[in-house]
Amino acid sequence: MRLQLALKVDVDTLRGTREGVPALVDALLEHGAGASFLFSMGKDHTGRAIRRVFRPGFFGKVARTSVLEHYGVRTLLYGTLLPGPDISARAGGQMRSVRAAGFETGVHCFDHTLWQDYVTRRGPEWTRRQMGLAVARFSDVFGAAPQMHGAAGWQMTDVALELEEQFGFRYASDTRGSGPFTPLLGARRSGCPQLPTTLPTLDELIGLDGVDERNVHEALLAHTRAGLPHQVFTLHAELEGMKLLPAFRRLLAGWSAQGYELVSMGALLEQLDAGTLPVCAVRAGTVPGRSGTLAVQAPPPH
Numbered sequence: 001m002r003l004q005l006a007l008k009v010d011v012d013t014l015r016g017t018r019e020g021v022p023a024l025v026d027a028l029l030e031h032g033a034g035a036s037f038l039f040s041m042g043k044d045h046t047g048r049a050i051r052r053v054f055r056p057g058f059f060g061k062v063a064r065t066s067v068l069e070h071y072g073v074r075t076l077l078y079g080t081l082l083p084g085p086d087i088s089a090r091a092g093g094q095m096r097s098v099r100a101a102g103f104e105t106g107v108h109c110f111d112h113t114l115w116q117d118y119v120t121r122r123g124p125e126w127t128r129r130q131m132g133l134a135v136a137r138f139s140d141v142f143g144a145a146p147q148m149h150g151a152a153g154w155q156m157t158d159v160a161l162e163l164e165e166q167f168g169f170r171y172a173s174d175t176r177g178s179g180p181f182t183p184l185l186g187a188r189r190s191g192c193p194q195l196p197t198t199l200p201t202l203d204e205l206i207g208l209d210g211v212d213e214r215n216v217h218e219a220l221l222a223h224t225r226a227g228l229p230h231q232v233f234t235l236h237a238e239l240e241g242m243k244l245l246p247a248f249r250r251l252l253a254g255w256s257a258q259g260y261e262l263v264s265m266g267a268l269l270e271q272l273d274a275g276t277l278p279v280c281a282v283r284a285g286t287v288p289g290r291s292g293t294l295a296v297q298a299p300p301p302h
Contacts, residue, residue, distance in 0.1 A: 020241025177297025204289030
């Protein structure tokens with residue numbers, strides 16, 4: 001079995017699409033690495049994330065990861081003091097250039113802040129509308145329906161998992177977990193397998209246990225040194241595509257030295273037999289270094 005590590009790029013903002021994405025494409029091409037880019041298709045309302053100030057751990061994470069430095073003042077005002085720009089309307093060309101360069105593309109969301117803050121608190125029709133808007137806009141930009149979904153902020157519900165089947169997604173990466181699985185929806189198996197993020201993100205590591213931007217790659221490479229199969233690493237265009245780009249380049253070199261083939265999510269899926277994947281429920285849980293609760297893979301039922 002080939003030792004593969006899939007790279008999943010979440011693109012949350014207009015600035016990330018315009019600046020971070022091209023930088024990541026160049027770095028990935030230079031290293032001969034594959035990746036999947038998941039785009040936020042609607043308006044950039046990043047500034048409205050201020051609503052999260054009451055979540056446990058929010059201030060600690062902001063202090064550790066220099067949110068202002070990574071996102072910039074203008075982005076942090078979108079949706080509050082500044083109107084939120086329509087990302088795909090303003091940067092559709094950059095999105096298409098990613099596919100033209102040979103990378104897989106998929107849907108992250110329509111409105112990142114709206115999905116992350118409300119999908120677990122709203123009903124089925126709200127969720128259907130949000131996912132439908134993202135799918136329709138992706139189809140407009142790329143001329144084809146998306147095959148992959150990756151939820152903003154790893155926020156999902158059983159309703160959203162069922163909608164992925166209805167919208168025709170071939171697979172998804174909405175969760176945090178230990179390895180590929182098939183979601184359990186009530187008493188049945190989903191038809192849309194999950195490839196969860198298995199590794200910590202750089203912003204979850206920085207600022208803890210002496211880890212900073214200079215050595216964060218070493219901390220993450222320690223997690224993969226054992227040569228584990230089916231690993232998924234999520235990076236962000238606003239972080240690894242900008243200030244953390246040097247750290248990401250060191251990671252690419254380190255993973256190659258460890259013997260990993262760096263691939264897209266779709267390439268990882270091709271190595272799996274979907275019929276033999278464990279069936280697991282998706283539950284709310286926590287991840288070290290990240291505030292709030294996320295959608296996590298539960299252990300398989302016995």
